[in-house]
Amino acid sequence: MKYLIFISLFLLPANSFAARLYFEPTNANTKTGTEFRTDLFLDPQGEELNALDLELEYPNNLLFIRGIPTNLSVVSLWVKAPEASDGHIEMAGIMPGGFSGIISPETDSVGPGVVASFIFLPKAEGSSTFSITRAKIIKNDGKATPAEVKLSTQKIYIATSSLNSIPYDYVDTIEPAIFEPKIIKSAHLYGGKYALIFNTEDEGSGVDHYEVREGEAMFTRAVSPYILKDQSLGVKIYVRAIDVAGNERTVEINPKGVDVVSDYFSLSLLVTLAVMLFVLIIWKIRKKHSL
Amino acid sequence: MRKWLVLSVVLSAILHVSIIYADTSSVSVTVFTGQCADGVDNDGDTLVDYPLDPGCSNSIDDDETDPVVTYQCNDGSDNDSDGKTDYPTDLGCDSTTDNSESGEIVNSGGGNGPVGNSGNVHVSGTQVIFQGQAPLGSSVTVLANGISVASALTNSAGRFSVLVNELTPRVYIFNIYATDGSGRNTKPLSYAIKIARGTITQISGVELLLTVPALSSSTCSPAGDLNTDCRVDIVDFSIAAYWWGRTIDSDFVEIEIKELNGDGEVDIEDFSILAYYWTG
Numbered sequence: 001m002k003y004l005i006f007i008s009l010f011l012l013p014a015n016s017f018a019a020r021l022y023f024e025p026t027n028a029n030t031k032t033g034t035e036f037r038t039d040l041f042l043d044p045q046g047e048e049l050n051a052l053d054l055e056l057e058y059p060n061n062l063l064f065i066r067g068i069p070t071n072l073s074v075v076s077l078w079v080k081a082p083e084a085s086d087g088h089i090e091m092a093g094i095m096p097g098g099f100s101g102i103i104s105p106e107t108d109s110v111g112p113g114v115v116a117s118f119i120f121l122p123k124a125e126g127s128s129t130f131s132i133t134r135a136k137i138i139k140n141d142g143k144a145t146p147a148e149v150k151l152s153t154q155k156i157y158i159a160t161s162s163l164n165s166i167p168y169d170y171v172d173t174i175e176p177a178i179f180e181p182k183i184i185k186s187a188h189l190y191g192g193k194y195a196l197i198f199n200t201e202d203e204g205s206g207v208d209h210y211e212v213r214e215g216e217a218m219f220t221r222a223v224s225p226y227i228l229k230d231q232s233l234g235v236k237i238y239v240r241a242i243d244v245a246g247n248e249r250t251v252e253i254n255p256k257g258v259d260v261v262s263d264y265f266s267l268s269l270l271v272t273l274a275v276m277l278f279v280l281i282i283w284k285i286r287k288k289h290s291l
Numbered sequence: 292m293r294k295w296l297v298l299s300v301v302l303s304a305i306l307h308v309s310i311i312y313a314d315t316s317s318v319s320v321t322v323f324t325g326q327c328a329d330g331v332d333n334d335g336d337t338l339v340d341y342p343l344d345p346g347c348s349n350s351i352d353d354d355e356t357d358p359v360v361t362y363q364c365n366d367g368s369d370n371d372s373d374g375k376t377d378y379p380t381d382l383g384c385d386s387t388t389d390n391s392e393s394g395e396i397v398n399s400g401g402g403n404g405p406v407g408n409s410g411n412v413h414v415s416g417t418q419v420i421f422q423g424q425a426p427l428g429s430s431v432t433v434l435a436n437g438i439s440v441a442s443a444l445t446n447s448a449g450r451f452s453v454l455v456n457e458l459t460p461r462v463y464i465f466n467i468y469a470t471d472g473s474g475r476n477t478k479p480l481s482y483a484i485k486i487a488r489g490t491i492t493q494i495s496g497v498e499l500l501l502t503v504p505a506l507s508s509s510t511c512s513p514a515g516d517l518n519t520d521c522r523v524d525i526v527d528f529s530i531a532a533y534w535w536g537r538t539i540d541s542d543f544v545e546i547e548i549k550e551l552n553g554d555g556e557v558d559i560e561d562f563s564i565l566a567y568y569w570t571g
Contacts, residue, residue: 048481050566053559074462074483076436077525079532079562092535094528094562096437096569097466097481105320105484105492113462113483136559140481142514142567144552144560177459184526186518188543189533197529201436201459203488225529261526263518 017045019137019147020112021054023130023154031161032122035066035168038130038154042074042137043112047147048098050140052091052115053079059128060087062158066119066168067244070206074099074113077199081207081223082116088133091116098140119168122158130154172204172245181239181253183228184261190227194260196253197224198239205244213238233260318423318496320484325353328489341489364389417488419455423497425469425477431499434466434571437525445469460488466571469499478502514550515568523568531557531565 020043030036068082075093082091101110131153139145179200212222215235233255240250326333327340327347333355341347346357363370364377364384371393378384383392431451432442443453468479477499511521517530534557551561
């Protein structure tokens, strides 16, 4: 019996340590009007992960969400950037190449990384929880294998305060990094129409959203990929990245001066068809002459 | 019985820990912070770090010493050829900081006053350096958060040093791989590191090895290549993002079957496949 226990424990798979999603701090004791910050951490626990799709729930009768900084996030590209609506926050993103933990320069070991941060303004007295209601974490194995994940909640206690509100203090005066949007034309995107793709980084608080302006039109909120209203590519395009603190960076694109990214297959197909047509014409001409 | 149980748990824990940290055991990460970002007044001029201290040309400058400013009236030369040198001997000089021995205003060219020389070797921006070993004659490529940011060739001993410049400080997942002279790629390695402003982060001991069978860069990615350009990058990501939450059309159904997981919709599992086969 004792040998059986020994062997069974020794042969436990290494990945029996499930990845963890948890909040820091685990308990938030605060007062009405005093903003606080909560970080959502992902600890791979020995797994290599590359994608996540999450839904969180917070008590919107007690809390107002002031911002969701992502500048510390391990997520490289957001499919759906974190967005709060009616007490729910959804987000999905990827980590190309896989994430097995942030390397600590002090120890060269790996540790958990932040997925996103949340700045809350308590608006009423009470207690509740900030929880994860959906969590899909995918392994970096090329087969989209779901990883086992352990979830934690944050307990929130809010007392009444008669003092003036105290904003969460984070300094961010740096605008988002310079970026180069691309114009793309793909058979699989907006029915083959011209679209714009863009992405940038922000050091201080993370990009909150983007806005696009075509020619003299107004800036409008946009997500990538964005279908261009002017399909003639006749006017200049401006893309503005605005971070959580409100700093902004605007870049300009002159569609006439940039290369459009097209489907490789479509181009090669066109060339093939042109060659086939040419051969057919030659063959017909020769046939006509031979008659 | 209890002894065996304790022994089992200890051995099992040792095994798990060694596996968890296996990915980074061969590399060493060193972060260097220069004088111009260390929060210390290194040259005693009461000014600290870039951009306040005039001795700092940028945040990774490692010398806060103020530039030695040279004016015509303190440079030891008879600039106006009147036989008199510098203040107060040359009457054309109002002070040691006067930049004209002839009594005229001298345009320094740049419009920024007197010409100075701090004597520093200036390098710009926050930097990351990858160093290690790769197949002889190969080219090493580094991606930062999925975007190709730098590449370098190995030397005659197969060693490489790739410098990534001008990164916006944040957490990055770096992917690094080498392509040898025959177009074969090594298995990409991945490192998640927090990069702080004004630092030089050195990742040394990176070993890029050809797998058996070798991954060929001359053939297309086996999956994730939605626009069939033989790469998996931000364009494929954008196409997949377009179909997120949409019902895919009949044309894209075939692509989804061939390049993604073929379940008839674009969801996080499909993005995981893109992330795995990512080439940047």
